Amino acid sequence: MMTEIxxxxxxxxxxxxxxxxxxIKLTVCADFKENxxxxxxxxxxxxxxxxxxxxxxxxxxxxxxxxxxxxxxPFFKSAAESAGGSFHISSQVGKxxxxxxxxxxxxxxxMPLGDICATVHTLxxxxxxxxxxxxxxxxxxxxxxxxxxxxxxxxxxxxxSFEVSNxxxxxxxxxxxxxxxxRII
Amino acid sequence: xxxLEELKAIRERMQGQVGMRxxxxxxxxVVVGMATCGIAAGARPVLTAFSDLVQEKNLTNVTVTQTxxxxxxxxxxxxxxxxxxxxxxxxxxxxxxxxxxVVESHIIGGNVLTKYTIKD
Numbered sequence: 001m002m003t004e005i006x007x008x009x010x011x012x013x014x015x016x017x018x019x020x021x022x023x024i025k026l027t028v029c030a031d032f033k034e035n036x037x038x039x040x041x042x043x044x045x046x047x048x049x050x051x052x053x054x055x056x057x058x059x060x061x062x063x064x065x066x067x068x069x070x071x072x073x074p075f076f077k078s079a080a081e082s083a084g085g086s087f088h089i090s091s092q093v094g095k096x097x098x099x100x101x102x103x104x105x106x107x108x109x110x111m112p113l114g115d116i117c118a119t120v121h122t123l124x125x126x127x128x129x130x131x132x133x134x135x136x137x138x139x140x141x142x143x144x145x146x147x148x149x150x151x152x153x154x155x156x157x158x159x160x161s162f163e164v165s166n167x168x169x170x171x172x173x174x175x176x177x178x179x180x181x182x183r184i185i
Numbered sequence: 186x187x188x189l190e191e192l193k194a195i196r197e198r199m200q201g202q203v204g205m206r207x208x209x210x211x212x213x214x215v216v217v218g219m220a221t222c223g224i225a226a227g228a229r230p231v232l233t234a235f236s237d238l239v240q241e242k243n244l245t246n247v248t249v250t251q252t253x254x255x256x257x258x259x260x261x262x263x264x265x266x267x268x269x270x271x272x273x274x275x276x277x278x279x280x281x282x283x284x285x286x287v288v289e290s291h292i293i294g295g296n297v298l299t300k301y302t303i304k305d
Contacts, residue, residue: 001225002224002225007224007225007229010219010224010229011220011221011224011225014219014220014253018253064220064253064254066253066254066255066256067222067254067256067258070221071221071222071225072220072221075221075225115229118229118230118233119229121233122219122229122232122233125236126219126232126250126251149189150192153189153192153193153196154192154195154196155196157195157196157199157200160236160240160249161199162240162243163195163198163199164192164195164199165236165240166240167187167191167192167195170187171187174186174187175186175187178186
């Protein structure tokens with residue numbers, strides 16, 4: 001079991017990495033009027049067959065060979081559904097996959113979003129060959145992190161280098177604080 | 186607020202250093218397991234700790250990367266360290282605090298912290 005929604009995001013986004021995506025879009029959107037937190041993880045990777053989509057929420061299904069269970073997607077699904085939300089996967093072979101999970105914001109069983117900055121920073125710096133588009137919204141306010149913009153400026157300078165890594169960390173933290181204001185999500 | 190202008194300034198400063206880094210042959214590799222089992226057991230702060238420490242201490246010969254599940258889920262978070270010419274060392278049940286110790290003792294000092302490694 002994960003303790004933060006952002007850990008689920010990190011875990012499920014790794015599936016997109018394995019699916020050989022070149023662009024992964026992460027969206028976190030909190031809508032207090034609708035009492036809804038929506039998370040979308042969308043990639044342009046290899047996609048899944050209808051048969052695989054059916055089985056992917058089964059904890060005893062995995063494509064791995066190192067163990068016999070696959071809990072990433074079932075964890076995410078159960079986190080959403082136990083917080084009055086819903087869970088949906090759409091996928092097309094050769095096109096990509098989109099995983100959408102929604103949560104009731106004020107549900108007592110909703111996990112905190114947790115350290116989403118650490119999740120995005122980890123994904124971005126550990127997978128430099130993949131582009132990430134992270135969108136964060138709380139009601140009307142929001143911000144975007146697009147690694148394609150960063151890459152265009154930086155050329156072949158690594159995201160892992162000290163200054164760039166810190167820049168990305170601060171970029172996420174400062175924008176998130178500005179958007180969140182007093183609210184903790 | 187961070188602007189892209191700031192990133193351009195970083196690039197200007199760094200352009201002279203490009204090519205200094207990268208996977209050299211004599212480099213030390215730190216590999217953190219980041220599958221569901223690892224993440225659920227707390228691998229994200231461990232990975233962050235290694236990356237931050239390697240940067241802070243300017244250990245340019247150390248590469249921090251991640252891997253999937255190696256089939257020992259009950260010992261996660263697992264960290265493997267490979268040094269040139271030496272056998273791979275596997276640390277188990279890691280935390281950010283233990284990571285700091287491993288950086289000091291093993292990566293910088295060359296002494297394996299056997300109290301945190303897996304026993305046969």
